[in-house]
Amino acid sequence: MAENKAPDPKQRQRAEAYAPDPAGGPMTTDQGVVVEHTDDALRAGERGPTLLEDFHFREKITRFDHERIPERVVHARGAGAYGYFEPYASCAEFTRAAFLQDPAVRTPVFVRFSTVQGPRGSADTVRDVRGFATKFYTSEGNYDLVGNNFPVFFIQDGIKFPDFVHAVKMEPHNEIPTGASAHDTLWDFVSLQPETLHTVMWLMSDRAIPRSYRMMQGFGVHTFRFVDAGGKGTFVKFHWKPKLGVHSLVWDEAQEVMGRDPDFNRRDLWETIEAGQYPEWELGVQLVPEQDEHQFDFDLLDATKIIPEEQVPVRPIGRMVLDRNPDNFFAETEQVAFCTANVVPGIDFTNDPLLQARNFSYLDTQLIRLGGPNFAHIPVNRPVVDVRNNQRDGYHQEEIHRGANYSPNSLGGGCPALGTVDEGAYRHLAERVDGVKIRRRSPSFEDHYTQAAMFWHSMADWEKRHIVDAFRFELGKVDAVPVRERTVEQLAHVDHELATAVAEGIGVAAPTRTSTPDPRPSPALSLVNNQGENTIATRQIALLATDGVDAHQASVLRDTLRERGAVAEVLAPHDGTVRAADGTALTVDRALPTVAAVLYDAVVLTGGSEPGDGADGDAARRFVRNAYRHGKPVAAYGPATTLLTRLLPDEVRLSTPDGEVTADRGVVSAGTADSPFTEEFVKAVAAHRFRDRPVPRD
Ligand code: HDE
Numbered sequence: 001m002a003e004n005k006a007p008d009p010k011q012r013q014r015a016e017a018y019a020p021d022p023a024g025g026p027m028t029t030d031q032g033v034v035v036e037h038t039d040d041a042l043r044a045g046e047r048g049p050t051l052l053e054d055f056h057f058r059e060k061i062t063r064f065d066h067e068r069i070p071e072r073v074v075h076a077r078g079a080g081a082y083g084y085f086e087p088y089a090s091c092a093e094f095t096r097a098a099f100l101q102d103p104a105v106r107t108p109v110f111v112r113f114s115t116v117q118g119p120r121g122s123a124d125t126v127r128d129v130r131g132f133a134t135k136f137y138t139s140e141g142n143y144d145l146v147g148n149n150f151p152v153f154f155i156q157d158g159i160k161f162p163d164f165v166h167a168v169k170m171e172p173h174n175e176i177p178t179g180a181s182a183h184d185t186l187w188d189f190v191s192l193q194p195e196t197l198h199t200v201m202w203l204m205s206d207r208a209i210p211r212s213y214r215m216m217q218g219f220g221v222h223t224f225r226f227v228d229a230g231g232k233g234t235f236v237k238f239h240w241k242p243k244l245g246v247h248s249l250v251w252d253e254a255q256e257v258m259g260r261d262p263d264f265n266r267r268d269l270w271e272t273i274e275a276g277q278y279p280e281w282e283l284g285v286q287l288v289p290e291q292d293e294h295q296f297d298f299d300l301l302d303a304t305k306i307i308p309e310e311q312v313p314v315r316p317i318g319r320m321v322l323d324r325n326p327d328n329f330f331a332e333t334e335q336v337a338f339c340t341a342n343v344v345p346g347i348d349f350t351n352d353p354l355l356q357a358r359n360f361s362y363l364d365t366q367l368i369r370l371g372g373p374n375f376a377h378i379p380v381n382r383p384v385v386d387v388r389n390n391q392r393d394g395y396h397q398e399e400i401h402r403g404a405n406y407s408p409n410s411l412g413g414g415c416p417a418l419g420t421v422d423e424g425a426y427r428h429l430a431e432r433v434d435g436v437k438i439r440r441r442s443p444s445f446e447d448h449y450t451q452a453a454m455f456w457h458s459m460a461d462w463e464k465r466h467i468v469d470a471f472r473f474e475l476g477k478v479d480a481v482p483v484r485e486r487t488v489e490q491l492a493h494v495d496h497e498l499a500t501a502v503a504e505g506i507g508v509a510a511p512t513r514t515s516t517p518d519p520r521p522s523p524a525l526s527l528v529n530n531q532g533e534n535t536i537a538t539r540q541i542a543l544l545a546t547d548g549v550d551a552h553q554a555s556v557l558r559d560t561l562r563e564r565g566a567v568a569e570v571l572a573p574h575d576g577t578v579r580a581a582d583g584t585a586l587t588v589d590r591a592l593p594t595v596a597a598v599l600y601d602a603v604v605l606t607g608g609s610e611p612g613d614g615a616d617g618d619a620a621r622r623f624v625r626n627a628y629r630h631g632k633p634v635a636a637y638g639p640a641t642t643l644l645t646r647l648l649p650d651e652v653r654l655s656t657p658d659g660e661v662t663a664d665r666g667v668v669s670a671g672t673a674d675s676p677f678t679e680e681f682v683k684a685v686a687a688h689r690f691r692d693r694p695v696p697r698d
Contacts, residue, residue, distance in 0.1 A: 005323065008084060009384040010108035010137045017379040019327075029059055069334070070369050071120045074165055075131045077179075078114030079213070079266040080333035081273055083322035085109050085136060085283070091317055094234050094287060095226035097346030098424070099138040100317065108137045110380060111322060112336055113213040113269070117168050118179030123258035124265040125249060126179035127208045127470065129199075132218035132240065133338040134320070137384045140424050144342040145238055146362070149210065150202040151219035153303045156195050156445050158357015164189065164196075179258075182477040191486035194448040197494060198304050201455045204470035205463060206248035206527060212268045214279035214538070215247040217530070222340075222355040223300045225348040225429060226287070233348065233429050235288040235300055237307055239314050240281040245532020247688050251470065253630045256598045264599075270325055277538050277565060278323045284314035298451065299444035301352040305451055309524035332380040337366045345421075348429045353441075372396055388416040450517040452494045457519035460528045462691035468498065472505030484508050492516075536685040537565030542600040542627075544620055545572050545588070546608035550638065551580030553673040554606040560678055566685065570606075571595060571623075573616035578608065592619045597626035602633035602685045605640035606673070621647060628667070629696050633684035635668040637677055644669060651694040666690035 007015065027035045035056055042054035050057065072078075084106040091100040099107040114131035115124065130149040135142055155164050166172075167189035168181055177183050181203065190196045202208065210216040218240030225233045249257065257264045272279060286307050288300065298305040326332035339362035340355060349355055366375055372395030375381055390405045404412030419425040459467065471491070475484050485508045491499035492511035499511040523529050541561055545554055554570065561568035569589035572578045577585035593615075597603060603624060611617030624647050628634050636644040639657050644667070648654070653664040661670035663680040666687065670677035684690075 008106060008108040010082065010110075011324070013382060013384055014327075014379050029056055030063070069371065072114075072369065073365060074116050075114040075133075076120045077118050077122050077124070078112045078131065078333060079269050080110060080112035080326060080336060081269060081279075081322040082108065082110050082324040082326065083278070083320060085134075085318055085320045087318035088316060091226075092228065094228055094236070094285075095346035096229045097138070097143070097226075097344055098140045099136055099143070099344070100346070105139075107139075108384065109320060109322075110135045110137075110332070110336060111320075112333060112338070113265070115179065117170075117181060122179035123262035125209060125254040125257040127181060127203065127251070127254070127474075128179065129203065129208065130210060130213070130216060132213075132216070134218075134240075135336065135338060135342075135381075136344075138344050139385060140344040141385055142342050142381075142383045143344045143347060144338045144340065145220055146338045146340050146358070147218045147220045147238065147240070149216040149218055150199060150207060151217075151221060151237075151239075151306045152199045152202065152451075153221055153354060154196045154199045155193070155354065156302055156304055156441065157353040158355075158361070159353075160193075161354075161357060161361070164193075182474040184478050184480050184483060187475060187478045187487055188480065188483045191483050191490055194490055194493070195304050195445075197448050197490060198452040198455065201452050201467065201494070204467045204474070205455075205459070206250070206466050207246075208470075209249045209251060209254040210265070211247040211249050212244075212538075213265050214269065214272065215242050215244050215532070217241055217246055218281065221303050222352045223288075223350050224355075225350055226285075227346050227348050227429050231427075231430065233290050233431070235290065235293065235350065237286040239284040239286070240320070241284060241314075241316075241530075243280040243282065243533055244535070244538070245688075246527055246530035247532075248527065250630050250689075251466070251473065253598045253626075256596065260596050261599055269322075272538050273322060273325050275538075275567075278321050280319060280321045282316050283318045283320060284316045286312040286314055288312060298447065299442060301350055301442075302445045303352055303354040304445075304448070306522075308454070308522040310522055326380075331378070335370060335375070335378045336380045337362070337370060337375050337378075339363055339366070343426070345424060345426045351433075374398060390416075449493045450520075453517040454520050454522055455525055456495050456498055458521040458523060458525040460526050460691075463526060463528075464498075468501045468505070471498075471502040475502065475506045481508065531688070534686045535565065536561070536682055539566045539601040539685050540599065541566050541568045541685065542595070542597070542603045542623070543568060543570045543606050544592075544603060544623065545570050545578050545586060545606045546611060546620075547579045548581050549578055549586055549606050549608035550673075551582060551584050551586040553637070554586055557604065557606070557673045557678060561682075564682065569600075573611075573619070581608075592616065592623070597623045597632070598630070600627070600632070601688070602681075603627045603635070604681065605636035605644060607636075607638045607640040610643060625696055628693070631666070631689035631691050631693065633666045633668065633681065633687075633690070635677070635681045635684070637670045637673045641669045641671075649694040649696055665693050 041050045041057040043050050086106045087100050087103055111134045115126055115128045117128050118126055132149055133146045135144050168186045170176055171185055190200055220238030223235050223237055226236045227233050293300055341359040374394050374396045377398040390407055392405050421427050475487055478484055484506050488499050488503045488508055488511050491502055492514050495516055496513055503510050543554060543558055558568045571590050571592050572588040573592050575588055575591040577587055580586050611620040641655050641657050645654050652667050653662050655662040655669035658671040661676040661680050666684045668681045668684055
């Protein structure tokens with residue numbers, strides 16, 4: 001798994017950035033004066049007032065007072081990592097972008113994942129879109145692909161962005177709800193703005209609660225352009241596909257995780273990178289020749305639409321691996337500044353009105369968030385190529401410019417000189433544009449229902465059930481009944497069955513029957529068809545043990561799972577060790593009261609004394625029942641199969657305490673933990689979830 005960790009150009013540059021060595025000498029003030037005492041302020045007498053002349057005290061407090069900067073107005077909560085991108089082959093046929101030419105050239109990247117609605121301190125597992133923003137430090141300057149984990153967006157024109165964000169954010173009077181869309185203002189907006197519907201379908205699906213940042217797709221959303229060396233353009237949509245497949249939590253679980261571990265996704269990213277199990281994505285492109293622009297029944301410039309993969313296949317062009325955690329969250333992850341307008345030669349824009357607005361917004365917001373125009377000097381934002389121009393001064397200027405600061409000049413020898421296209425200069429695609437000034441959307445943007453219906457009809461039955469449940473949850477929290485009613489009427493334009501099921505759950509009248517689009521599924525949209533590699537790598541497996549456990553079997557199982565890349569942990573009612581049947585001790589990794597089933601992907605009952613009626617027993621039983629209810633692999637061997645039989649519904653087929661291995665919808669049991677049991681269990685873990693199980697008893 002571990003890859004070559006020789007420093008790339010970005011890492012070399014970071015290493016050179018000023019980073020004080022705490023061990024290099026004594027503590028000093030910001031002015032370099034050595035500090036003798038930092039625990040008591042200077043005062044007039046032991047019980048007297050603090051003195052204004054205590055410059056160390058005042059500096060320390062002042063610096064503390066100013067530690068925070070404004071959080072991002074959206075996407076405030078995030079986590080990031082460094083890595084690299086390498087193309088599989090030259091893409092010269094479509095684009096001259098240098099980083100897409102040579103498979104031998106690795107381009108350093110920094111990626112930041114985020115939620116959208118919640119503030120910086122909000123929980124990770126909320127129902128929300130996830131940001132997926134990548135900065136490529138290329139040999140031609142920085143290229144930012146600022147995407148999301150949904151391929152579509154809520155609105156068609158950027159001028160609606162403040163309205164949409166005001167509606168989805170916490171309500172202005174009481175700043176509730178944090179990190180949630182289940183409130184009146186969002187649904188009021190949705191019910192009045194049908195262009196939101198396609199993306200709302202994604203938001204109500206399990207895509208909005210990813211199991212891990214490592215297990216979600218990323219999309220550039222807009223149609224962009226590749227431009228080749230001859231100046232020919234090709235429309236392009238960008239896709240990131242995770243090697244581990246696309247996997248989600250279930251809503252009940254996601255809600256519990258918010259309390260148990262609000263850093264769930266952030267921790268997962270950090271820990272897997274620290275463990276050397278580097279997340280990986282494949283970059284794919286959908287390419288459309290310029291002359292085919294009008295071949296679709298939607299507009300390529302409309303960001304509420306996808307190009308179905310069945311219509312234009314996704315062509316893999318390279319892979320990205322994240323292999324380094326940042327050293328300092330604030331300096332790097334918080335201060336990173338992405339912008340859709342950061343493009344390199346060979347990549348260009350289209351007239352998508354959402355993209356055009358974004359090209360303005362990102363730099364504008366960073367001027368306030370990062371306190372001035374020099375944020376490109378911050379190490380994480382610095383290109384790895386030289387920067388030379390006549391831009392000067394401003395807050396936090398880090399360069400000491402010398403010489404002429406205007407162009408043309410003779411006094412500075414005419415420097416910096418301009419570059420040619422052959423030298424890598426950016427030249428915009430010479431697209432012909434003419435039209436009358438008008439505030440109107442093209443009629444080709446009018447259909448808001450066909451693709452929302454396509455998404456719905458592409459879902460497996462369990463995905464549909466989850467979508468209905470999500471609508472019922474969200475609208476069930478909306479106080480204004482007319483908003484509930486209007487939303488149901490909107491859904492009736494997508495699918496009558498969906499709208500009726502939602503209406504029943506939220507106590508409003510069944511919707512009127514209107515014509516709905518023909519079902520035209522795109523199988524690529526279902527999670528069922530995005531499972532990824534068949535592996536248990538990085539899966540979190542709980543081995544529940546109590547005194548009396550067969551230590552040998554339990555430790556062989558634990559070690560086998562670890563050898564295959566899983567994180568297998570022994571959980572017991574208390575920390576320390578459990579006493580094994582043979583008198584040895586089995587080390588406990590975590591005490592049950594500090595964890596819960598929602599933090600694991602699978603559970604094995606390894607035996608030992610039966611959990612009693614007290615809190616310990618309750619915790620163990622709840623652990624198993626929850627794992628089962630959430631569709632996770634559940635297993636037991638030997639005497640523990642008896643307990644499992646009591647906890648699970650009668651319809652589940654189970655082995656006896658000395659029987660052959662039995663596997664039924666992800667429930668694996670056997671007389672011993674030998675190889676047949678382990679192999680069946682590994683298969684179940686690799687399959688992630690089992691959605692069609694008999695209802696558990698309580
Ligand atoms: Fe953003 N968006 N956005 N957005 N967006 C920001 O920029 C904006 C949109 C996305 O990890 C802001 O530096 C407008 C679509 C990500 O730092 C801001 C519109 C997509 C991130 C902004 C959109 C995104 C942002 C806030 C409608 C997916 C986090 C802080 C025209 C393709 C980047 C900042 C990070 C952040 C504006 C719509 C993705 C305010 C005006 C569509 C991943 O500039």
